[in-house]
Amino acid sequence: MELWYAPTSPFARKVRVAAHELGVADAIQLVEVDPWTDPRLRNLNPLAKVPTLVLDDGEIVWESGLIAERLDALSGAPALFPPAGTERWRGCCQSNANLSPLGRTSPTPALGLARELPPPSQSG
Ligand SMILES: N[C@@H](CCC(=O)N[C@@H](CS)C(=O)NCC(=O)O)C(=O)O
Helix, strand or coil: CEEEECCCCHHHHHHHHHHHHHCCHHHCEEEECCCCCCHHHHHHCCCCCCCEEECCCCCEEECHHHHHHHHHHHCCCCCCCCCCHHHHHHHHHHHHCCECCCCCECCCHHHCCCCCCCCCCCCC
């Protein structure tokens, strides 16, 4: 399978970390692309964003959280997302909220990427 990515993309980095955590990184061929200028990406993903995953059967997955979930399912031994119930939904929310609109990283324990934010400032 192919992962279309840009080296500076934090979303692509999240997917690559997930692939390493799952032990499937070697099965992924990286395709570096500039999402803002490369027309090939638009042919794969109508949003023309990285990361975009192209599976061996031609299925295409975009959105970093969904790609991580897809890799988790494909790994044969899902380890990143709980299988069902409240914990699963919580993990999915955390995965898809790992970058806030302000660009700060929030905890994503489902992906093993937890980095605690400092408590909100009490001043001002
Ligand atoms: N919600 C998306 C965000 C992906 C995203 O914004 N990627 C940026 C690079 S960091 C991109 O491809 N931007 C190109 C564009 O907006 O045209 C995800 O989680 O995958």
